[in-house]
Amino acid sequence: HAKDDPLTKEKLYNPQQEHTLTRQVLLEAQLNQALTEENSLLVWYQPKQDLHNRQINGLEALIRWNHITEGLISPGEFIPLAERTGLICSITDFVVRQVAKDIPKLRMHGFTGKVSINISANDFMRANLVDSLLALLKPYNIDTSDIELEITEGAFISDFDHCILLLTALRDAGFALSIDDFGTGYSSLSYLTRLPVDTIKIDMSFVRELARCEQARQIYKGMIDICKAMHFDVLAEGVDDDAQREALAAIGCDRIQGYLLSKPLPVDKLGDFLNK
Ligand code: C2E
Ligand code: MG
Ligand code: MG
Ligand code: MG
Numbered sequence: 078h079a080k081d082d083p084l085t086k087e088k089l090y091n092p093q094q095e096h097t098l099t100r101q102v103l104l105e106a107q108l109n110q111a112l113t114e115e116n117s118l119l120v121w122y123q124p125k126q127d128l129h130n131r132q133i134n135g136l137e138a139l140i141r142w143n144h145i146t147e148g149l150i151s152p153g154e155f156i157p158l159a160e161r162t163g164l165i166c167s168i169t170d171f172v173v174r175q176v177a178k179d180i181p182k183l184r185m186h187g188f189t190g191k192v193s194i195n196i197s198a199n200d201f202m203r204a205n206l207v208d209s210l211l212a213l214l215k216p217y218n219i220d221t222s223d224i225e226l227e228i229t230e231g232a233f234i235s236d237f238d239h240c241i242l243l244l245t246a247l248r249d250a251g252f253a254l255s256i257d258d259f260g261t262g263y264s265s266l267s268y269l270t271r272l273p274v275d276t277i278k279i280d281m282s283f284v285r286e287l288a289r290c291e292q293a294r295q296i297y298k299g300m301i302d303i304c305k306a307m308h309f310d311v312l313a314e315g316v317d318d319d320a321q322r323e324a325l326a327a328i329g330c331d332r333i334q335g336y337l338l339s340k341p342l343p344v345d346k347l348g349d350f351l352n353k
Contacts, residue, residue: 105162107144108155112167117143120175121341122183122192124350125312125334128326133351134190135225136183137334138176139341140168156197165199170213176224177217179344186348191253193225198232201239207246221251227278228254230262237268244273255312266303277304281315281335288321298328305329 111117118140125135142150159165176192183192200206214221226247233240248254255276256269260283269277279297286293304311313325316335325333339350 101158104150104155104158105164108142108159108164111142111144112164112171117145118168118171119143119343120172120179121343122179122347123334123341124338124347125190125332126338127332128322128330133188133338135193135332135334136188136190136347137193137227137341138172138195140172141341160197160199163199165197166203169194169196169200170209173210173213174217177214177219180217180219180223182344183347183351186351188347188351191223191225193227193253193255195227195229195257196232198229198235201228201232201235201243206243207250210247210252211250222253225253225255225276227257228274229257230259233268234262237271241271241273248273258314260300266300269304269307269309274309276310276312276332278334279311279313279330281313284313284315284321284325284335287324288318294324294328301329 119142120138121141122136122138124133125137126132127134140152140156142152142155144150156165156168159168172194176194180192196206203209211221214224228244244254253276254274255278256272256274257278258280259277261280279300283293283297287297301311310331311329312332312334313321313330314334316322316325316333316337318337321335322333322337342350
């Protein structure tokens with residue numbers, strides 16, 4: 078009576094699951110296709126602000142997929158898919174190339190800071206990550222010092238010693254480095270002492286808590302103090318109102334990023350933002 082067993086039934090036919098699977102297979106094929114097209118994948122930029130002088134001193138490159146029938150699909154949906162299927166490395170290469178093309182335009186708008194690019198855990202498995210990044214930048218005459226790489230904590234779980242070597246090699250090549258989404262994963266303050274990075278990006282979930290309670294403020298002040306004692310620059314993500322910005326400034330946070338300043342913008346709209 079296997080067919081009466083709910084678990085077996087589930088395995089035999091689950092329309093919802095089938096729908097999800099079909100969509101994933103379809104999206105994977107379409108994402109592969111999108112990588113070869115002109116305007117399907119877009120790179121937008123979100124500003125970062127220095128809290129000490131209120132200047133915009135960084136931009137984060139964030140990918141967008143302008144899908145033929147579905148419109149804009151969030152990277153929250155297709156980046157995990159690309160990570161599962163191995164497409165992520167081609168996406169990283171695409172973003173690096175697009176950033177290299179956009180940097181001269183950003184400089185013309187008067188932007189002097191670094192542009193950051195998200196690097197996935199899969200990129201960390203590439204034997205030749207440093208060389209391939211250098212090779213991608215070379216034709217555009219872009220210096221590594223123009224670029225910051227954001228690496229999420231999740232990338233460190235597999236082989237920590239290998240990660241340290243790779244981070245050191247990236248840093249020696251001249252890239253600035255930051256730890257993305259700090260506090261969400263396997264983060265511990267103790268591993269920080271070994272990481273050759275410049276900036277710690279505190280995840281937006283902390284920022285949400287900060288505004289809500291005094292105890293959280295004390296805890297995050299302690300965390301920021303420790304980061305500063307280790308000479309890291311501390312940036313808070315997802316800051317969307319002025320009260321959060323002031324609370325972060327009060328506990329010693331160096332920089333912020335979030336909708337308070339701006340949502341990610343296409344390069345052509347950034348000129349107006351940077352000039353006002
Ligand atoms: P992330 O690197 O942590 O990027 C920050 C995300 O938070 C972005 O979402 C940004 O639009 C969003 N955000 C910024 N400020 C606020 C705010 O004030 N409120 C709220 N609610 N959200 C805010 P986005 O662009 O949807 O990207 C999501 C994630 O997808 C990124 O998180 C990153 O992990 C990944 N991603 C995006 N582009 C790339 C890429 O080119 N390569 C790789 N490997 N991953 C990427
Ligand atoms: Mg990021
Ligand atoms: Mg982040
Ligand atoms: Mg995040």
